[in-house]
Amino acid sequence: MGRAGRSRVVLRAPRPADEAEFAALVRRSRVFLRGWAAPPAARQKFKAYVERSKRDDFRAYLVTRAGDGRIVGAFNVSQIFHGAYQCAFLGYWVGAEFARQGYMSEGLRLVMREVFGPLKLHRIEANVQPDNGPSKALLRRAGFRLEGFSPRYLKIAGRWRDHERWALTREEFRA
Numbered sequence: 001m002g003r004a005g006r007s008r009v010v011l012r013a014p015r016p017a018d019e020a021e022f023a024a025l026v027r028r029s030r031v032f033l034r035g036w037a038a039p040p041a042a043r044q045k046f047k048a049y050v051e052r053s054k055r056d057d058f059r060a061y062l063v064t065r066a067g068d069g070r071i072v073g074a075f076n077v078s079q080i081f082h083g084a085y086q087c088a089f090l091g092y093w094v095g096a097e098f099a100r101q102g103y104m105s106e107g108l109r110l111v112m113r114e115v116f117g118p119l120k121l122h123r124i125e126a127n128v129q130p131d132n133g134p135s136k137a138l139l140r141r142a143g144f145r146l147e148g149f150s151p152r153y154l155k156i157a158g159r160w161r162d163h164e165r166w167a168l169t170r171e172e173f174r175a
Helices: 016-028 043-052 103-116 133-141 170-174
Strands: 009-012 058-065 071-081 087-094 123-128 145-156 159-169
Touching: 009 103, 016 043, 016 071, 043 058, 058 103, 071 103, 087 103, 103 133, 103 170, 123 133, 123 145, 133 159, 159 170
Parallel strands: 087 123
Antiparallel strands: 009 058, 058 071, 071 087, 123 159, 145 159
């Protein structure tokens, strides 16, 4: 993690010093993200996010621009299970001002290298609201396949929302 290669983005773990920039991006993106994601903007919630990112069952990856280091969004790999399951869940969001510029596509490729490399997972699953076209397109570009539909699956912004289940395995990623 952390090297840009030919990518315009670099992944890195969040750190306490990121709080102001992270919170400002979330605040500027509040309307854009409403109903889709609720990244931690408050000081205590961000601090808890940084601490959680150090646990064995959770990884947080800030997507930063290679040129200037600005945070553009984040990926979270959560509920990491090893043993026979070797699976986790993927969550993500992008700041409004950085949307539809390809940063998250590049970042997702780097995250998948982490998931199927150092994390040694076999499968990653992402749950997306059916009407979130850009998010589904991001997953499709990365090789994820639609597996099913889960009504009232996740509670976001106080409402239970339907989601589609998308997944990718190590073998599919290599192909």
